[in-house]
Amino acid sequence: MNQYLAVTSNGLENLLVEELTQLGITNAKPVQAGVKFKATNEQIYRCCLWSRLASRFVRVLSEFTCMDDMDLYLSTTAVNWVNQFHSTKRFVVDFNGTNNEIRNSQYGAMKVKDAVVDCFEKKSLPRPSISKENPDIRIHVRLHRDKAILGVDMVGSGLHQRGYRPESGRAPLRETLAAAILLRSGWDATKPFLDPMCGSGTLVIEAAMMAANMAPGVKRQKWCFESLEDFEPELWAEVKAEANVQGRRGVKKVECKFFGYDNDERMIKTARDNARRAGVEELIEFEVGDAAKLKRPTEFTDGVIVSNPPYGERLGTEPGLIALYTAFGAQLKAEFGGCNASIFSSSDELLSCLRMRADKQFKLNNGALPCHQKNYSISDRPMSERPTGEQEQLIAPDFANRLKKNIGKIGKWAKKEQLDCYRIYDADLPEYNVAIDVYPGHLVIQEYAAPKDVPEDKAKRRLTDIIRASIQVTGVEANNVVLKVRQKQKGRSQYQKMAQDSSNLEVNEYGVKLIVNLHDYLDTGLFLDHKITRRRIGEMASGKDFLNLFAYTGSASVHAAVGGARSTTTVDMSNTYLEWAKENMELNGRVGRQHQFVQADCLQWLAKEQGSYDLIFIDPPTFSNSKRMDQSFDVQRDHIQLMEDLKRLLREEGTIVFSNNKRHFKMDMEGLEELGLKAQNISSKTLPLDFSRNKHIHNCWLITHK
Structure with missing residues (x-):
C-alpha cells in the first residue's frame, strides 16, 4: 500500500472521508483541505475514477521539515525517483506555499526540479525533460511554514475536468x-x-x-498514474470497463x-x-x-x-x-x-x-x-x-410607509410643476441612509456611506430592503432601478464613466427638454436641487448675454436660451460635459453662433476673459485644485477673489447668481462691499419642495453692483 493525499476544498474534508469510505478506503483521516489514507493500486484507480469531491490524488513520497532550500533539495534527492517514473517521461513541478526562507513558489519548484534531475544523473541515466504544457508526470509539493509534503500527482489536470465540458466553455461552478x-x-x-x-x-x-451511478472520471482521456513505473494496465482496464458497464446500465435504470x-x-x-x-x-x-x-x-x-x-x-x-x-x-x-x-x-x-x-x-x-x-x-x-x-407583506414597513407618503405629496406637486425628475426620499429615516430620485419610468437610489459603527452586513441588508421596498412601493421595473454610491471625487475621476454602454433619457423640466444619463456616470447630468434656480435664470435671461461657469451639462444655459437670452456662453473643463451641453441646446432648437461652448479651467478663463455679461451663473465646487490658485480653490476662503474677477465681467445693471453646496457657508459681506457689490440671500426661494427636508443642500445669492 502507498500513502495518499486526496486534495479538496476547505470545508469538504468530512464529506470526502464519507465518499472514500464508500469506495472501500478504511483508514481515511481528514486534514486541512484534504484527506490522508493508504490504498492499493486498485483502490486508488477506483478513487480517481469515482470521486466526485476530490480535486486530485497525490501519492505521498515524503513528509519532512523544510526550513530552507537545502532541506528541500536534500529531502527531494532522498526519494528514489527512478522507481517512480522512467527518464523518457516529461515532468513538471507544482509547488504550492512559501515560508520565511522559500519566499517564491517558482524558486521552490526549481529546487525540486534540480533535485529530481540530479537523482537520474547520479545513476548515469538520461535527464528527464521538463514540459509545462503536456507533462506525463506532475510532482506535487505542498509547503506550509516548516512542513512539506512531496509526492506525485495521480491524475494530472484537476478532477473537476470530467471531460464533458470543453475548457473554453463558461461554467459558474466547478x-x-x-x-x-x-x-x-x-x-x-x-x-x-x-x-x-x-x-x-x-x-x-x-x-x-x-x-x-456513472463514474465522474469515465470520460477523461489521460491520467498521470499511467506514466508511473508501477502502473498496472490490465487492472486499470478492468476498473474502467466495470465503470463503463455500470454507467450504461445505470442510465437505463433511472426513473x-x-x-x-x-x-x-x-x-x-x-x-x-x-x-x-x-x-x-x-x-x-x-x-x-x-x-x-x-x-x-x-x-x-x-x-x-x-x-x-x-x-x-x-x-x-x-x-x-x-x-x-x-x-x-x-x-x-x-x-x-x-x-x-x-x-x-x-x-x-x-x-x-x-x-x-x-x-x-x-x-x-x-x-x-x-x-x-x-x-x-x-x-x-x-x-x-x-x-x-x-407571505407577501410590506418590506421595511417604516421606510416603505414614508416613501408612500412622500410620493403622494411630492408626486402631485411635480406633475403640477411639469417636472419629470424629482427626489422622493433623502435619508428621512437615519437607518435608511439613501436618496431616491424619480426619472421617467426609473428610480436612482444613491447610497450614502454608512456610519463606521454600523456593521457591514447590517448596512448591506438595509440596502437590500431599501431596493426591494422601493420596487414594491413605486412599481418601477427592477431593471430600471439604478444604484449609485456617493463618494468624494478626486481629480478627473468625476468625468469618468461607470460603464461602457450609453443610456440616455430625455426629460422635461418646466417645459425645457434635457438629456440625463442614469447609468454611465456617478451623476445623471442634472442636479435636481437647482431646478428652481434654473427656472429663475430662464425668467431673468430675456434679451441678455448669459455666462454659465462650471457649467456641467449646460442645463442652466438651456433654460436661459429658452427664456430668450440674446447669447449664452457655457464654460466647463470637461469636453464630455460640453458635448452634452450642446446636445441639450440642440434638443431645444437653440443653435447658432450666439451659443458658445468653451472648454477651459474656469478660474484661469476668468482671469483672461475680456467680454461683459448681463447675467452670470456660477456654481463652483466647494473645493478643488486649480492651476490659477497657488494650491487649491476653497469656496469659503476664495469667494471674494472670485467675485472680484466676476465684477470685471458684470455690466452695470447685471446680476450674478452665485451658488455653492458648502454647508454653513458664510458670505463675506464686508469684502463684497469693499468691491462695490451687494448680495441678497435667495436660498430659501430656490429650494424646491422635494428638497425641503434638506435646507442646506445649497445656498444661493443674487449679487449686483451697489
Whole structure:
C-alpha cells in the first residue's frame, strides 16, 4: 500500500472521508483541505475514477521539515525517483506555499526540479525533460511554514475536468463543487430534480450522473498514474470497463426526471451539448425559461430544486438581482409546496430576498469567493395559512410607509410643476441612509456611506430592503432601478464613466427638454436641487448675454436660451460635459453662433476673459485644485477673489447668481462691499419642495453692483 493525499476544498474534508469510505478506503483521516489514507493500486484507480469531491490524488513520497532550500533539495534527492517514473517521461513541478526562507513558489519548484534531475544523473541515466504544457508526470509539493509534503500527482489536470465540458466553455461552478452542493442539498437521487437557472448545466448534469451511478472520471482521456513505473494496465482496464458497464446500465435504470431551465437560449444549447458528452442527455429536459416566472412541471411531485443563481459583480446590478431572487422565492412558495430547495449564492442578502426560512445552511467557497448554501422545506399549506415570513407583506414597513407618503405629496406637486425628475426620499429615516430620485419610468437610489459603527452586513441588508421596498412601493421595473454610491471625487475621476454602454433619457423640466444619463456616470447630468434656480435664470435671461461657469451639462444655459437670452456662453473643463451641453441646446432648437461652448479651467478663463455679461451663473465646487490658485480653490476662503474677477465681467445693471453646496457657508459681506457689490440671500426661494427636508443642500445669492 502507498500513502495518499486526496486534495479538496476547505470545508469538504468530512464529506470526502464519507465518499472514500464508500469506495472501500478504511483508514481515511481528514486534514486541512484534504484527506490522508493508504490504498492499493486498485483502490486508488477506483478513487480517481469515482470521486466526485476530490480535486486530485497525490501519492505521498515524503513528509519532512523544510526550513530552507537545502532541506528541500536534500529531502527531494532522498526519494528514489527512478522507481517512480522512467527518464523518457516529461515532468513538471507544482509547488504550492512559501515560508520565511522559500519566499517564491517558482524558486521552490526549481529546487525540486534540480533535485529530481540530479537523482537520474547520479545513476548515469538520461535527464528527464521538463514540459509545462503536456507533462506525463506532475510532482506535487505542498509547503506550509516548516512542513512539506512531496509526492506525485495521480491524475494530472484537476478532477473537476470530467471531460464533458470543453475548457473554453463558461461554467459558474466547478464540477467538484457542484457535487458537494448536491450532497449537502439533501436530495434523494431517486427523486425529481430541477435547476431553474442551470447555465451550462453543471448541477443538473452532475445530479443525473449521480442518479445513474456513472463514474465522474469515465470520460477523461489521460491520467498521470499511467506514466508511473508501477502502473498496472490490465487492472486499470478492468476498473474502467466495470465503470463503463455500470454507467450504461445505470442510465437505463433511472426513473426520476431532471429539468434544467435558463433564460439564455445559448446557455441551454451549451447545456444540451455538455449533457450529450456526459452521456445523460436522455435523462434531462432542458428548456428556455425565466426563474422569476417558474412553473412546476407536471412530473415534478416531491423533488428538489437546486440552483446557483447569478450574483452581482458590477455596481448597479443589485436591483435586478434583488427582483430576481424575490420573484424566484415567490414562485417557489406558490408552485412547489411540499418540495425542498437548496440555493447556493455568494450573497446572504440576496438569499434573504427569497423570504424563506432555511432548515440548514452551510458555508462553502466558490474559488476564492465565500458563499452560502441554504436548504429549505417548502410548505404545502395555502399561502394564507403560512407563517408571516412566507407571505407577501410590506418590506421595511417604516421606510416603505414614508416613501408612500412622500410620493403622494411630492408626486402631485411635480406633475403640477411639469417636472419629470424629482427626489422622493433623502435619508428621512437615519437607518435608511439613501436618496431616491424619480426619472421617467426609473428610480436612482444613491447610497450614502454608512456610519463606521454600523456593521457591514447590517448596512448591506438595509440596502437590500431599501431596493426591494422601493420596487414594491413605486412599481418601477427592477431593471430600471439604478444604484449609485456617493463618494468624494478626486481629480478627473468625476468625468469618468461607470460603464461602457450609453443610456440616455430625455426629460422635461418646466417645459425645457434635457438629456440625463442614469447609468454611465456617478451623476445623471442634472442636479435636481437647482431646478428652481434654473427656472429663475430662464425668467431673468430675456434679451441678455448669459455666462454659465462650471457649467456641467449646460442645463442652466438651456433654460436661459429658452427664456430668450440674446447669447449664452457655457464654460466647463470637461469636453464630455460640453458635448452634452450642446446636445441639450440642440434638443431645444437653440443653435447658432450666439451659443458658445468653451472648454477651459474656469478660474484661469476668468482671469483672461475680456467680454461683459448681463447675467452670470456660477456654481463652483466647494473645493478643488486649480492651476490659477497657488494650491487649491476653497469656496469659503476664495469667494471674494472670485467675485472680484466676476465684477470685471458684470455690466452695470447685471446680476450674478452665485451658488455653492458648502454647508454653513458664510458670505463675506464686508469684502463684497469693499468691491462695490451687494448680495441678497435667495436660498430659501430656490429650494424646491422635494428638497425641503434638506435646507442646506445649497445656498444661493443674487449679487449686483451697489
